[in-house]
Amino acid sequence: MRRTPRLRVVGALTAALVTAGLATGPGAQASPRQPTLAELAQRHGRYFGSATDNPELTDTAYTALLSREFDMITPGNGMKWYATEPQQGVFDWTNGDQIVNLARKHHQRVRAHTLVWHSQLPDWLTGREWTADELRAVLKRHIQTEVRHYRGKVYSWDVVNEAFNEDGTYRDTLWYRTLGPGYIADALRWSHQADPHAKLYLNDYNIEAVGPKSDAYYQLVKDLRARHVPLDGIGLQAHLALQYGYPATVEDNLRRFSRLGLDTALTEVDVRMLLPATEEKLAQQADWYRDLTSACLAVRRCVGITVWDYTDKYSWIPAVFPGEGAALPWDEQLRPKPACFAIRKALAGK
Secondary structure: OOOHHHHHHHHHHHHHHHHOOOOOOOOOOOOOOOOOHHHHHHOOOOEEEEEEOHHHHHOHHHHHHHHHHOOEEEEOOOOOHHHHOOEOOEOOOHHHHHHHHHHHHOOOEEEEEEEEOOOOOOHHHHOOOOOHHHHHHHHHHHHHHHHHHOOOOOOEEEEEEOOEOOOOOEOOOHHHHHHOOOHHHHHHHHHHHHOOOOEEEEEEOOOOOOOHHHHHHHHHHHHHHHOOOOOOEEEEOOEEEHHHOOOOOHHHHHHHHHHOOOEEEEEEEEEEEEOOOOHHHHHHHHHHHHHHHHHHHHOOOEEEEEEOOOEHHHOOHHHHOOOEEOOOOEOOOOOEOHHHHHHHHHHHOO
């Protein structure tokens, strides 16, 4: 069995830990406390956040780091439709409230996620046919009930999630089939009515680079703003994979949305790789995290970055992409990887 790549990775991690003053044991020297990622980001007027999910909140080592390093939290699943309205008209805030309360306890803000999506919908919603009037009423009630429940407790909402296909056409969803493209403007208006102070976002993956999908959002935003539909920002998820190449036009893309008068944010960042991880792959991953961070810092209205959970221990990647993983800045033992130090250096201007 070949063990060389793993040994190289461990060696790289050990060296990085020593460099950061985080290593312990014989020969390790104490160093002053390093500023957190959140503190470094705040120097630029940005936030640095992490997604989290309810099952992992029993892991005290995990929650300690989550509460220390980050100043923005996103519930990975606890605010989605299946969790919040499991039966029609019966709302359950248990999971969302747990994460909001954790964030408030540690003086963190919350990016609320997500109100309108084609996935993770309850059976009562997907298991029957709806007329346009019926579904519009159901959608409005759900949005306004949830947004009002969290009014004053969240920084922003991902109002509509993943509305377009890769070629820039509208995704064929329950919402689009039944209500047409106008459901997006309606959802934004209803959200604003329920909480006029929450920032409202559209959010999607594979829109980091300039291309057909991000072009579709660009045209939609121009149309929405021309009609004075409330919209504050575009979320670029940034679920990247080493084998598909880096989105070289990400900074240009952030800038063009900013010129439309919108905030932008990198909302669900991870950088997966084909396993096993090697020193070379981890170094490339670190470069990508550094470049994403630098791109956000270079665009004034890019307000912050959220990693889609911070540790490989709780990453969604292995379950969805078999044979891939190691996507996050901390490893499964909650040790910082080269990506973590690359982010830190970018935020520190080094």
